[in-house]
Amino acid sequence: MTTHQDAARNAFPGPAARLRLRPVTEDEHLEFVRRRGPRAVSFLQSPSWARVKPGWSAESLGWFDDTGAMVGSALVLYRQLPGTRRSFAYLPEGPVLDWSTPDLDRWLEPLLDHLRGTGAFAVRMGPPLPYRRWSARTLKDAVAPGRRMGDVLPDLVDPLGAAVADRLREAGWRRGGEEGANGDAQPRLIFEIPVAGRGLDDLWTGLNQEWRRNVKKAAKAGVETAVAGLEEMAAFHELLGVTERRDGFRLGRDLAYYRRQYEVLNAERPGAMRLYTARHGGELLAAHTLLVSPDGSRVWYQTGASADHRREVRPSNALQWRMLCDAHVLGASVYDMRGVPDSLDPDARSFGLLRWKLGTGGEAVETLGEWELPLQGAVNKTLHRAMNAYLARR
Structure with missing residues (x-):
């Protein structure tokens, strides 16, 4: 019998496999995310999401191994910077790939080369990985004036999330909110109920x-x-x-x-x-x-x-x-209640939403968040800053 673990091992190529990236049809894309295995694909990486977002163009991409099998996918949204022919590339809560690989460049370099070819001057992506977790009990016990979730020792630090964060930072990516990067568009702190x-x-x-x-x-x-x-x-x-x-x-x-x-x-x-x-x-x-x-x-x-x-x-x-x-x-497997504030101050207005969700007995999860990278050159970095200012105004 094939288990979920077997499916996960078979879903991605071995460490020596050569990967090719090319555009795929919506049907190819949808079939891949449907059979993804034990880790669910975000609705933001479903091919139809491109038609939900006005003002963005989009394409579906697939990674293929030496046998011709599709082993990864990405929905890329493009926002054209007003007054230019250049665009900002965005992969919300994606791409869908083997984040556990010790060689992320094998996956990301073909993606970056493709995006440069489209005229994108910068890219933002949201690796769909947890980073830290706090149980409802831990956070309830930590409620105090002025306290924030980040001040509390988590119940679990996910080793994969921590490793991927280190690899991205070493490769020049900047996490949302850090210098040179806009804030996250999707919630970094979410609340999950295991089912x-x-x-x-x-x-x-x-x-x-x-x-x-x-x-x-x-x-x-x-x-x-x-x-x-x-x-x-x-x-x-x-x-x-x-x-x-x-x-x-x-x-x-x-x-x-x-x-x-x-x-x-x-x-x-x-x-x-x-x-x-x-x-x-x-x-x-x-x-x-x-x-x-x-x-x-x-x-x-x-x-x-x-x-x-x-x-x-x-x-x-x-x-x-x-x-x-x-x-x-x-x-x-999971009921995701989406974003929560990080304030544990009982007098803060935003704390009411967190308190309400804590009552379900689930857990708060800090995801890896969104990461940005300018795509080579001083001109592209200037365009990146201009796009960040534009997105902030919106």
Whole structure:
């Protein structure tokens, strides 16, 4: 019998194999990420994501070994710098390759050569690797005025993530936020609930007492949860505006963005994006979006929206429990609640979001984050600085 470990070993070429990089079709790309093996591919590296992002051009790339087998993939987004013919290349939460190899250049040099050939003056990528992990218990015990997550000793430092960070830095890459690099576009700190090997009873007891009480309160009050369709997207977006005003943030995504995302992702893979709703007395009180990885092994809670009133019936807790249960039914290994703030200060406004997610009993994960590299030459470095300024303004 072939195990997940066998699949992982067979998914990538041996250390002596020569690799070629070339553009691939969306079908080739999708087939590869579907059979990727035990490590799920981010929805941001699904070929259809290119059609979600307006203002960016894109291409799918594949690495091939000596036998002609595709052994790695990348979705590259290109943003043209206004007033020039040059572009900035971006690989969100990618590429998909063998990051455990001691010779990353064997993978990255063909990619960099290709990007230079397209006229790209700089590249940003997000290696999909964990770096440090903190359990909910560790962070709850560390809550204190002025404290941040980085001040707390992690429960685990991932050796692969640490090694890849060292190799990238030695090769001239700069991590997001460091000198010469823009801040991360995707969250570096995320929150995960492990699902693999757990029953629903175990997931339920993993919730803290407050979460269990709120889910029960929602059920007793008659909150009804459902998987909705595109017809509810306008109502979701209206609630999102309420949430942004109440919580003091602005995503800047219009209704057309969410409609396009829903249509494009589900056209590629039915069920890839779902809209969940919670109603009380027939009134919509909360709506959340959920994304499913190409191989179904990871799900993401992407965006949540809720009303300002009737919050005492706890519609968002009911929705999260429904979504977590559905992730279990799908056979997902991880329920990813996406970004969390790093503040452990109980008086900080941002701490409320982290506190809410800590109640699920999961763990905070610092990923490797995003890394940038100018592509040779003083002119390209100047363009890189100009693009960073442009992206910061946006």
